[in-house]
Amino acid sequence: MPELKIQHILTLSYLLSKGAKHNYVSITTSSLGKSIKKSQQAASKHLLELEQNQFIDRIMSGRNVSVKITPKGFSEMVKLSTTLQKSLNSFPSHVELKGTLVSGMGEGAYYMGLKGYTKQFKSKIGYVPFPGTLNVRLDKKIHQEAVKQFETLDGIKIKSFSDGKRTYGWVKCFPAKLNNSINCDMILLERTHHDNSVVELISKTCMRKTGKLKDGSKITIKIPISS
Amino acid sequence: MPELKIQHILTLSYLLSKGAKHNYVSITTSSLGKSIKKSQQAASKHLLELEQNQFIDRIMSGRNVSVKITPKGFSEMVKLSTTLQKSLNSFPSHVELKGTLVSGMGEGAYYMGLKGYTKQFKSKIGYVPFPGTLNVRLDKKIHQEAVKQFETLDGIKIKSFSDGKRTYGWVKCFPAKLNNSINCDMILLERTHHDNSVVELISKTCMRKTGKLKDGSKITIKIPISS
DNA sequence: ATTACTAACATCCGAGTAG
DNA sequence: TCTACTCGGATGTTAGTAA
Incomplete structure (x- = not known):
C-alpha cells in the first residue's frame, strides 16, 4: 500500500x-x-x-x-x-456555445440601430454594429444553461437611456469569436432576461455574408472569460 | 452536510x-x-x-x-x-537543536587549525575559526535524529587534503546561530560520519567566552535551511 | 453501450479502556 | 495525564443488476 x-x-x-x-x-x-x-x-x-x-x-x-x-x-x-x-x-478560460442560426424578427436590428445605443457601442466596443443581429438558437440544454453564467458576469455595459417616451434597457456585451474566425460580441439584453435558448450576436460586418451563413447553419461561439 | x-x-x-x-x-x-x-x-x-x-x-x-x-x-x-x-x-525553514556543552579532547582544535583547513575556511566561510571547537551533546533522540538530515544536505564544503603522510577528510559547514545570538558554523566531518550524539561548532571568536558558557551549559543551535 | 439502485464488503471513526 | 488497543456503528466502495 x-x-x-x-x-x-x-x-x-x-x-x-x-x-x-x-x-x-x-x-x-x-x-x-x-x-x-x-x-x-x-x-x-x-x-x-x-x-x-x-x-x-x-x-x-x-x-x-x-x-x-x-x-x-x-x-x-x-x-x-x-x-x-x-x-x-490551467482550465480552459472560455465558454463554448453551439447552436443553429435562426432568423429574428428584425427587432434586434431596430433597437441596436438607435442613436442612444450606437453612440455607446462606438466608444465602448469600438465599432457601430452592422444593422441586424445574428440570432443563434442553442439546441442543447447544456449550452442554454451555460449562458446563464453571463448574467452574473460584468462584460461591457451599454447603459440604458430614454428618448422621452420610453426607456430602453441596458445591454451587456461579451467579445466572442464566431466559428473560430469572425470577431463579434454576444449581447445580453435587460428585457429578455429569462430566455436562454437564443443568444444574439452583433458585429461590425454582416456575419451572414462574411461567414457564408444562412438559416439552419451550425454555429460555434467562443467567449473568453477574463476572471 | x-x-x-x-x-x-x-x-x-x-x-x-x-x-x-x-x-x-x-x-x-x-x-x-x-x-x-x-x-x-x-x-x-x-x-x-x-x-x-x-x-x-x-x-x-x-x-x-x-x-x-x-x-x-x-x-x-x-x-x-x-x-x-x-x-x-511557509513552514519554519530552520532546524533547531538543543544540547549540553561538553568538553572535547582538543583534537577538534588540532585538526581545524591545520593550514590545509584554515586557508579554505578563510575563503569559504570568511573567517579563520577560533582554535577549539565547541562540542554540544544532543541529549534528546529527536535532535540526534534531526542532525542526520544534514548528511544529505550540501552546506559549504571544505575539501579534503593530504600533507604527504596522511589524508584529512572533508568538512561540511552549515551557518548557524548559537543561543539566538552568536554566529557560528556547525561542522560535519567525513571521519565521524556515524555518531550523531555530538555536534561540533566553530566560530571566529571563543564562544565559551562570548557566550559565557561552561561545561554543562544548555545550548540551542538554529541552522537555517536554504532549500 | 449508459446510470444508478441494492446488498455485501471494506474501511474509517470514536467510545471504552488497558498499560 | 499519555498512546493505542478492541469493537461496534457509520461511512465508502464495489459486485451484481435493472432500466
Whole structure:
C-alpha cells in the first residue's frame, strides 16, 4: 500500500505547519485530533499509518510522540498540491456555445440601430454594429444553461437611456469569436432576461455574408472569460 | 452536510481539468471512475453527492451526464488548495537543536587549525575559526535524529587534503546561530560520519567566552535551511 | 453501450479502556 | 495525564443488476 491516502493529507499539512519538515516536532495525539477535527484515536491511527508508509518518522519519547515528515511524505504532498494547483490554474478560460442560426424578427436590428445605443457601442466596443443581429438558437440544454453564467458576469455595459417616451434597457456585451474566425460580441439584453435558448450576436460586418451563413447553419461561439 | 468531502476533491479536480469551470462537460461515470481510480459506481455516487451539496450542476441528457462546477464548488477547491499551498510554503525553514556543552579532547582544535583547513575556511566561510571547537551533546533522540538530515544536505564544503603522510577528510559547514545570538558554523566531518550524539561548532571568536558558557551549559543551535 | 439502485464488503471513526 | 488497543456503528466502495 504505497499510496498516500487523501485523508492523511490534512494530518501532514498540520504537521508541516508545526515545522515537521526539518525538525521532529513533539505533539499529542489528542491535540492533533482536535486540529484535524477527528478523535484522538483517529489521529493516533493516522500517525501509525503514515509511519508504516514511510511518510513520517516517528519517535516515541516517554508519553508523547515526536514526528518528522520524510522526503517521501513531503514530495507526496507537493505532488498533490501541484496537481490541484494545475487544475485550478490551467482550465480552459472560455465558454463554448453551439447552436443553429435562426432568423429574428428584425427587432434586434431596430433597437441596436438607435442613436442612444450606437453612440455607446462606438466608444465602448469600438465599432457601430452592422444593422441586424445574428440570432443563434442553442439546441442543447447544456449550452442554454451555460449562458446563464453571463448574467452574473460584468462584460461591457451599454447603459440604458430614454428618448422621452420610453426607456430602453441596458445591454451587456461579451467579445466572442464566431466559428473560430469572425470577431463579434454576444449581447445580453435587460428585457429578455429569462430566455436562454437564443443568444444574439452583433458585429461590425454582416456575419451572414462574411461567414457564408444562412438559416439552419451550425454555429460555434467562443467567449473568453477574463476572471 | 455543507462540507466538501476530501475524497471528492479529486473528482472536482478532474472535472476542472476537463473545462467544467465554465462549460458543461459531458462525461461517462466509468471514464470518471477510471480517472479517480474508483469504480463506475463510486464515480456515479460522487457526482450525485456533489450535486446534492451544490458543488456541481448536473444535467442528464440521454445516456450521459454533463457537469459544471458551481462557484461554491470552485471556491471550496481554491480554499483547500491554498491551505495546502500555505503549509507547503511557509513552514519554519530552520532546524533547531538543543544540547549540553561538553568538553572535547582538543583534537577538534588540532585538526581545524591545520593550514590545509584554515586557508579554505578563510575563503569559504570568511573567517579563520577560533582554535577549539565547541562540542554540544544532543541529549534528546529527536535532535540526534534531526542532525542526520544534514548528511544529505550540501552546506559549504571544505575539501579534503593530504600533507604527504596522511589524508584529512572533508568538512561540511552549515551557518548557524548559537543561543539566538552568536554566529557560528556547525561542522560535519567525513571521519565521524556515524555518531550523531555530538555536534561540533566553530566560530571566529571563543564562544565559551562570548557566550559565557561552561561545561554543562544548555545550548540551542538554529541552522537555517536554504532549500 | 449508459446510470444508478441494492446488498455485501471494506474501511474509517470514536467510545471504552488497558498499560 | 499519555498512546493505542478492541469493537461496534457509520461511512465508502464495489459486485451484481435493472432500466
